[in-house]
Amino acid sequence: MAAISGVGLSWRSKVSERPSTKKKPSRSSSTTIRLCVSSPRIKMTVSVEKKQFSIQKSEEIFNAAKELMPGGVNSPVRAFKSVGGQPIVIDSVKGSHMWDVDGNEYIDYVGSWGPAIIGHADDKVLAALAETMKKGTSFGAPCALENDLAEMVISAVPSIEMVRFVNSGTEACMGVLRLARAFTSRAKIIKFEGCYHGHADPFLVKAGSGVATLGLPDSPGVPRAATIDTLTSPYNDISTVENLFNTHKGEIAAVILEAVVGNSGFITPKPDFLNALRRITKENGALLIFDEVMTGFRLAYGGAQEYFGVTPDLTTLGKIIGGGLPVGAYGGRREIMEMVAPAGPMYQAGTLSGNPLAMTAGIHTLRRLKEPGSYEHLDKITGELIRGILDAGKNAGHEISGGYISGMFGFFFTEGPVYSFDDAKKSDTAKFAKFYRGMLEEGVYFAPSQFEAGFTSLAHTSEDIQRTIAAAEKVFRNI
Incomplete structure (x- = not known):
């Protein structure tokens, strides 16, 4: 079940999520709307020990890059203009995680902006x-x-x-x-x-x-x-x-x-x-x-x-x-x-x-x-993720709305509902920037813009989701 952005409703497709042979959907197979009722989250005991966050090498590389490439990047959003601070420079990726040149590890919800749906560097x-x-x-x-x-x-x-x-x-x-x-x-x-x-x-x-x-x-x-x-x-x-x-x-x-x-x-x-x-x-x-x-x-x-x-x-x-x-x-x-x-x-x-x-x-x-259960897994973990983030934000007193379908999600720092770009622009982008930088230090990598969707993969685990929600609860309390 996939929650529509900001309104507490959900899309449920009548079309099977399992891959099938070529078939043209009829007009009667359009989706229906159902009330989204969040089930209680099961808390997992998750170790959060990690090395001290430092991005010294990223800063050195990025400063050198600014002399070589416009803005130091080859695609604009990578420059962290909207969230501020120093962009991280990635060294390697595997599964649902990525590592920067300073050795910091992140749970990745960008997935190379969408392609890594089965996980990075699949064997x-x-x-x-x-x-x-x-x-x-x-x-x-x-x-x-x-x-x-x-x-x-x-x-x-x-x-x-x-x-x-x-x-x-x-x-x-x-x-x-x-x-x-x-x-x-x-x-x-x-x-x-x-x-x-x-x-x-x-x-x-x-x-x-x-x-x-x-x-x-x-x-x-x-x-x-x-x-x-x-x-x-x-x-x-x-x-x-x-x-x-x-x-x-x-x-x-x-x-x-x-x-x-x-x-x-x-x-x-x-x-x-x-x-x-x-x-x-x-x-x-x-x-x-x-x-x-x-x-x-x-x-x-x-x-x-x-x-x-x-x-x-x-x-x-x-x-x-x-x-x-x-x-x-x-x-x-x-x-x-x-x-x-x-x-x-x-x-x-x-x-x-x-x-x-x-x-x-x-x-x-x-x-x-095409393997059985792929889209069921994406739906399950993405639902857990977005419900956890929204609950954490609201419990900390923030205006926040969001939703997901399968392996794609997003949230806005506005009460919502969000049905258009004008609605999205009502978001508190300064607060998003603080949240973003806080999550980065906690080892969670979202897209560095309020105006980008997020992505999960088959490699994301329940532990990844619980770690992310725990980090979000901490960051929401501090912004």
């Missing part, structure tokens, strides 16, 4: 990669591994009949946008405030995530011409979407969204929101695109579209399907995908697309997820 994945590397690391030509992973993706994700592999979520979203415009011969798209679809120019409009964390405008360097056809609506606001379609009749190519928002924190759709989008797009000859870079193979084996029983026209994937190596993909109905070169006229290419190492890691990650 079977590493062994398969070692065998694949003996044959080479890049071919720039077709390989059989591409077929294997493509078949797995197509059989799992309801909307996908053909797939194109790329190298990142950003690249997947760039490709799917061009495809939607090519297929419909229309230019305009609708995206939602706080949904992040990578850093391509057309998407950097009210994009949330790192942009919001850093307090930047959508981005200098993005010309007006690149975003003039990007229309925006608040998330969970159907009336605005309907008004946009009425105002721009026959001009809108697609609606793209994160079915569960992970880049404004964790925000779930209201009960009929996704079904309404499916109806409106069909009525107007537009395509519905689910960006499942985060939610794909995480909410269920078939992603958010399996979980909620709503099938889009096109889907983007990333993260999990590469098992921790750089990967992305977009796919959908065959008639749409056959527009892509060389089958059709819409051009998109990539030197490292279908890289054998990424394909291998993805194949073995998905095989592990």
Whole structure:
């Protein structure tokens, strides 16, 4: 059972969480809402002895990095701008834990921003990669591994009949946008405030995530011409979407969204929101695109579209399907995908697309997820985690709300409910920063931003969860 953000209600999908053969969910298989009743938590005796927290080596490395790379990082949120203090520099990871260069150990709820759903450095994945590397690391030509992973993706994700592999979520979203415009011969798209679809120019409009964390405008360097056809609506606001379609009749190519928002924190759709989008797009000859870079193979084996029983026209994937190596993909109905070169006229290419190492890691990650009990485990431990954090915060007198679905969760320092980016922005980000730094010193690593979702893995244990809750209780009392 997965609690909706901030409202004490829960989604329960009627679609089985166990992986199944390809099956299109019907409209009648949409989720229902149930009251979430927290069961009493069983306290475990957990040793909390640990070495003195110090990040001297991290500080030295980061200071050197600032002379070499913009802000000292290769992706903005890593710089800890919104939480303050010194970023930690990671040395190694295994299972649900990570170690920094100073030797501090952390329970990790970032999971490389989502890919590590079976745990970091899984032994079977590493062994398969070692065998694949003996044959080479890049071919720039077709390989059989591409077929294997493509078949797995197509059989799992309801909307996908053909797939194109790329190298990142950003690249997947760039490709799917061009495809939607090519297929419909229309230019305009609708995206939602706080949904992040990578850093391509057309998407950097009210994009949330790192942009919001850093307090930047959508981005200098993005010309007006690149975003003039990007229309925006608040998330969970159907009336605005309907008004946009009425105002721009026959001009809108697609609606793209994160079915569960992970880049404004964790925000779930209201009960009929996704079904309404499916109806409106069909009525107007537009395509519905689910960006499942985060939610794909995480909410269920078939992603958010399996979980909620709503099938889009096109889907983007990333993260999990590469098992921790750089990967992305977009796919959908065959008639749409056959527009892509060389089958059709819409051009998109990539030197490292279908890289054998990424394909291998993805194949073995998905095989592990297909094992019975995988999603039940994710649901159980994530539920224990979020209920424990919310209880600890409220018992200490803090305004806090949050929720989870399967292996994805989030919490906000606001009373809630949180149904949109505007709601999320009511959070006390200064308090989150204090909480974040306190948890870091207690050996717990969350995403360094109030506006990012968290992730659990099959490697997380009940002991990990109880240690985290105990740390949260301590930190909440001190902030």
